[in-house]
Amino acid sequence: MAVEGLRRIDSTRVEVPKGYKAGMRTNGIIYVDETLERQLEAHSIDQVANVATLPGIVGSSLAMPDIHTGYGFTIGGVAAFDLKEGIISPGGVGYDINCGVRLLRSNLYKDDIAPRIKDLVNAFYKDIPTGVGSKGKLRLNSKEHRKVLLKGARWVVEQGFGDKEDLAHTESEGCIEGADPDLISDKAYQRGSAQLGTLGSGNHFAEIQYIDEIYDEEAAGSLGLFMGQITVMIHTGSRGFGHQVCTDFLEVMQKAAHKYRIELPDRELACAPFDSPEARDYMAAMRAAANYAWANRQFIMHWVKESFINVLSTGPRDIGLSLIYDVAHNIAKVEEHLVDGIMRKLVVHRKGATRAFAPGHAELPGxxxxxxxxxxxxxxxxxxxxxxxGTDKGMRESFGSTCHGAGRAMSRNQAMRVAKGRAIWREMEDRGIIVRATGRSTLAEEMPEAYKDVSNVVDVVHNAGLSKKVARLRPLGVIKG
Amino acid sequence: MFDTYGFAGKVFCISFQGDAFRARVSGGLFDPERNGQKLLIKAATYHNLSLRKIDAHWEATVIFDI
Structure with missing residues (x-):
């Protein structure tokens, strides 16, 4: 059944018309098929409409098929703003600044390591600090901390944890220029000092997978992917550091919105004109947190490689773990996009959305x-x-953006209720997947049915042409926070 | 305190003095083996934030990011 007030444009898009809510400057577009449309939450539709009221928005207020209610902006939201007339909003980035994912390929086949999955998962659990308030193997002094914020993954590579190839295979080469460590609060420094190289809690994970389907042979070949191949996926962000930066600047932006007389339908949309001192400060602090997150994932990748070497008792060349790519899915960036035939510089907010640049884009490695x-x-x-x-159509339609994951179908509390009395770890083991989690309730909150089916989500962005399917990965073993 | 030093509070004594309050918290270093890991509040949000007076009391609704 169609949601009242929305208009279906085609099989993969519905429109939130400009009149859906008072004050909308443009329309909203949500990428969903009829199945996912039935799962839309009323509040997340309101959030798409709310973003459309913000000054200087360019094009539509967009949402990807993994849309669900967030704070201020919906999760799965993409919104671009003019640099002169538009705004920047921490709510359009999220608390976990530069939460993101990296994927490693290997030379191993599923059958090579099937009997060792449990050992590998246990090694991950031992080697990668995981869970609520987990502390890393490193404790940064003030000078090192500032270098992480300025240089991101580059600093980690300089310390011997990785190589130049890793940076070439990371969005923004693992470091956004323009970070300013002087704009970071003492509290953020304190929260971040012991958390570098840690996975954290919630939906963050490190997962061993294998490829069970290839859709695009040419692209898979270029990425070094083949059927039955073992891969490792790491999902984490900027930990307590990023949360504190967001919290600090939400307060700044509340005052800025008042000062610049920006009417907000929701306080979590607090923002400042992009061309203002408050915005410049936030951008510089957000970039510092983004760099922290890239450094974090770079360290964790190192622990993953060590776990494989220790468990399989073989050399790194035989294992062949190397980075395919690392993407941010909570970030705001200044980018150039073609709008109505004119190339314009815009600030693109992606909150629970992934950059997906087309072939030939200058920011992609050779x-x-x-x-x-x-x-x-x-x-x-x-x-x-x-x-x-990424695809050309994605560049034209969604500022080179696509979805970021499955999207929750149940709240954490709902999931806990549904999982009551069940041993989720055993259910997973019966499906051939070894799981370990630190938190008592994590497995219940993170059980598969708590999420939408990612295959449906990915089919929508593929069919809409925002990005193109290359391969499917099946889980074998996972550690969670 | 928890993120930075791993401090976990166990006993909380809070006394109110006019518009202010004084809190004394005692506890120790968090031990995941002994203490068990539950929810951690990562941030207090403005999402659906409300403050309303009910008779002689004020009631606040605050949504935490966990």
Whole structure:
């Protein structure tokens, strides 16, 4: 049944018309098929409409098929703003700044390591600090912390944890210029000092997978992917550091919105004109947190490689773990996009949405120039994850953006109620998937049915042409926070 | 305190003095083996934030990011 007030444009898009809510400056577009449309929450539709009221929005207020209610902006939201007339909003980035995913390929086949999955999962659990308030193996002094914020993954590579190839295969080469460590609060420094190289809690994970379906042989070949191959996916962000930066700047932006007389339908949409001192400060602090997150994933990748070497008792060359790509899915970036035939600089907010640049884009490394940017889409721990690539149509329609995951179908509380009395770890083991989690309730909150089916979500962005399916990955073993 | 030092509070004594309050918290270092890991509040949000007076009391609704 169609949602009242929405208009279906075609099989993959519905429109939130400009009159859906008072004050909308443009329409909203939600990428959903009829199945996912039935799962839309009223509040998330309101949030798409709310974003459309913000000054200087360019094009439509967009939402990807993994849409669900967030704070201020919906999760799965994409919105671009003019640099002169538009705004920047921390709510359009999210609390976990540069939460993202990286995918590693290997030389191993599923059958090579099937008997060792439990050992590998246990090694991950031992080697990668995981869970609520987990502390890393590192404790940054003030000077090192500032370098992480300025240089991101580059600093980690300089310390010997990785190589230049890793940086080439990371969005923004693992470091956005323009970060300013002087704009970070003492509290954020304190929260971040012991958390670098840690996975954290909630939906963050490190997962061993294998490829069970290839959709695009040419792209898969360029990415070094083959059937039955073992891959490893890492999903985490900027930990307490990023949360604190967001919290600090929400307060700044509340005052800025008042100062610049920006009417807000929701306080979590607090924002400032992009061309203002408050916006410049937030951008510089957000970039610092984004760099922290890239450094975090770079360290964790190192622990993953160590776990494989220790468990399989073989050399790194035989294992062949190397980074395919690392993507941010909570970030705001200044980018150039073609709008109505004119190339314009815009600030693109992606909150629970992934950049998906087309073949030939200058920001892509040489090896991916002809296939487009790799897009890594994690699903739930029981079903599947996907690799896709960016497309020209995505550049034209969604500012080079696509979905970021499955999207929750149940709240954490709902999931806990549904899981009561069940041993989720055993259910997963019966499906051939070894899971370990630190938190008592994590497995219940993260059980597969708590999420939408990622295959449906990915089919929508594929059919809409926002990105193109390359391969499907099935889970074998996972650690969660 | 928890994120930075791993401090987990166990006993909380809170006394109110006019518009202010004084809190004394005692506890120790968090031990995941002994203490068990539950929810951690990562941020307090403005999402659906409300404050209303009910008779002689004020009631606040605050949604935390966990």
């Amino acid at each position: 090896v991916y120039q002809h296939i487009g940017q790799p897009v890594i889409i994690p699903g739930d721990m029981g079903r599947a994850s996907y690799v896709l690539v």
